[in-house]
Amino acid sequence: MDPLKCNAAVAVVGAGAMGAGIAQVVAQAGHPVRLLDQSPGAAARAVATIDQRLARQVAKGRLDEASRQAIHGRLQPVEHLHELRDSALVIEAIAENLAAKQQLFAELEALCTDDCILASNTSSLSITALAAGLRRPQRLLGLHFFNPAPLMALVEVVPGLASDPGIVQCLHQTLLDWGKQPVRARSTPGFIVNRVARPFYGESLRLLQEGAADCATLDALLREAGGFAMGTFELTDLIGQDINDRVTCSIYEAYYADPRFQPSLIQQELVAAGHLGRKSGQGFYSYAEGAQRPPIQQLHSNAKISDCVLEGDLAWAMPLVQRLEQRGIQVLRRDGPGLLRVGDAVLVPSDGRLASQRARDSGQGNLVLLDLAADYQQATRLAISCNAGIQPHALDQAVALLQQAGLQVSRLSDTPALAVLRTVAMLANEAADALLQGVASAADIDLAMRLGVNYPLGPLAWAERLGLGHLLQVLENLQGAYGEDRYRPSLLLRRRVAEGRNLHD
Template sequence: MAALNSTEQVAVIGAGAMGVGIAQIAAQAGHPVKLYDARPGAAAQAIEGIDRQLGRLVEKGKLAADARNATVARMQAVDAIEELADSRLVIEAIVENLEVKRGLLRQLEELCAVDCILASNTSSLSITSLAAGLKQPRRVVGMHFFNPAPLMALVEIVSGLDTDPAIANGLHALAGAWGKKPVHTRSTPGFIVNRVARPFYAESLRLLQEGAADCASLDALMRDAGGFRMGAFELTDLIGHDVNYAVTCSVFDAYYGDFRFQPSLIQKELVDAGRLGRKSGRGFYDYAEGTERPQPAELASATSIDSCVVEGDLGVASGLLQRLQDNGVSVSRRDGAGLLRVGDAVLALSDGRLASQRAREDGLRNLLLIDLALDYAKATRIGISWSADTTEGARDQAVALLQRAGLKVTALADIPGLAVLRTVAMLANEGADAVLQGVGTAADIDLAMCAGVNYPLGPLAWADRIGVGQVLRVLDNLQRDYGEERYRPSLLLRRLDAEGRNFHD
């Protein structure tokens, strides 16, 4: 089916934040919209709220008054669900409860015409389960918006076992017509975003638990080196630990206890203590008025560095060399295994091994490992670790070189994969398994993570940039060091590496 004509009526059930946002989007796209909520007066109050919100945009010059008036005029609050019977599309955004939603869908199936599409904004419930028992489960589909719906670009179009592909394709086109970025996904736990995003939180939580660095330092590395808008600790403080922990537990349980999704005891303790983040005034950080935000730890050196030697190809970290040259450092080149030498220090991009382990296995003294950066030419901070035999002088020389490139240097304990690299490798690994299992295409998964949670680069595109083989080596080394299934590489990574292909070939 094609996208709905903008003259066709859309109904939204639920006048909470998500329902109201969806109703606003549909009305702004030109549809007549009916809004229903079981609470008396809630729908009318919600439309009044939209009117006020759009009014503020008019006052700021961000919206024409005529557009505001037309949008509000297209919206109608109704007091009885029976008034939705003439709708072409009904989107429910009610409480996240399987039985309650099932009951509503059964009611709508009896009430609405046979060609009416029944969509759920569920973020976690199975579309297959929601449609089970209906006479026409083919017309039930997920249409998962992200909060706040008018601002967030992504919409996950979720197909259950019986969903008609033509209906899913039609809603995909409709979401695009509404100015959104839609992706197709199968009805599996977490869909795309809530599944693939789990390692972003999990790896920082594990690094904190292992004493790799403090919250402020780990968050700074994810922002200033990784290019993420927030680190995991400030982001979970914003989301709310009760919400984030519950989603992690839900995905973990849905995958029968797969340790890749294992919840964190540190986060559970915060939830148990009522430290839910910003909304409670305290989470990983203290949000009380007047409290100073902790600053990331940084290493500093007063040593003067004028030259360095590059042995072989630094791969994805090669952008660092131009920075050094631009800042007056003479860079000499010779054959080798991808190392950067300055004085007594040897620097290398992490490959997932412990620094001391790599120093012993590769016969390198004074070895320091460099973490991944989104763009080594533009990053403002870099994480490093070093082997046990690294002298203070060699460490100082390495720090001085990185400072000369204009980088702030944050130390991590000698842990496998450092911070940004292991997080990105695990995100790519989860994305790879989602592709392997038919949850979504590589393009849709990358789009979902960029549009849905503002990642600076899709995890599979990032894997292509690093090199699929390198990501696989990092994961193999992480699994070897930890001895856990948590870090097992996806079969798709092995297949692509064996075939010499990338995700987006």
């Protein structure tokens, strides 16, 4: 099917932040838009807010006044459902309640013509379930926009079991005409982004619960080493602890209590206390006037290091060696098992084992494990962990070496796979399982995670950069350390390692 014609009327039901944002997108694309909300006056207030946003764009020179007026003229707030009867497309953006959405779609089906397309902006509910009670379920599918809709390019296009492929193609092409980047996803809990992103939240929450480090330090590591735009705790404070917890609980329940999606007791306690983040003034951090962030925990050394010894290959951490050399550290190379020696310290990239276990296995008494960095040339911070009983002077030598490379060093307790490596490994593992289960293509999974949540790399591409064999080893060691099914490696990952193929093949 062809995309919707530009003069086709589009209705949006729900004038909250998402509904108003979607209405703005559609009006900017040239469609007449009718905006409806059950709360009297809400649609008119939303249109006024949209106009204020557009006026700011004019003031900044990003939009001309004639365009602003044209867009505003295409936005019509309405108060009654029957005013949507001649719409070519109706996009539902009401609260995440299955029964309420089903009732709305039943009313729309009775009201609108048979060729009207129905779409839901649900972020996690089953499209198949939403359409199940309709006379013509084939005309309903999911269009999951991301907030703020006018700025975020990604839209997940989610057909249910009954959705007409022609309608799916029509809306895919329509979204391209609207300047959006559509990705296809099966109607499974969380679709792509909300499912694959769960480990980003879950692993930091678990590290906090285990006392591996504090919020500020873990957030700094994900930003300054992992390359993520925000750390877990500042991001969930922005999203709202109640919203983030509700999505996690929904996916956990939908997957029949799979431990990979287990909610956090710490987050649930915040919600119970009303500490919801920025909107309540208190979450993991305080947002009271004048409140300051807690300090980031880091080590410091006054020692000066002139050289170190590289034995073998450090695998994905080899760019760190290049950075050392660029900073004037002489690196002596010789054969070996893949480690750096500086004084009495031995530095190795984490493979998911505890530092103390690895020291015992290798016979190395002063072992320092290195966390992952998205880009060792650009990172400003790196996490380390050490075996129990490491000599203080050896730890100081390791810290001095990393400092001279221009890195701040944050020490975690002896925890499997540290912070960034653990997070990336679990994101990649979840993405691999989504690929295995046919939720989306490898390209769409990576694109969705880059555009939808601003990850520096798609998780599948990141897995291939690390090496699938290394990633599998990290996950197996994580699972061995915890003895939990939460860390089970994806069958697809095992299969591709056995085949010698990548995830995008």
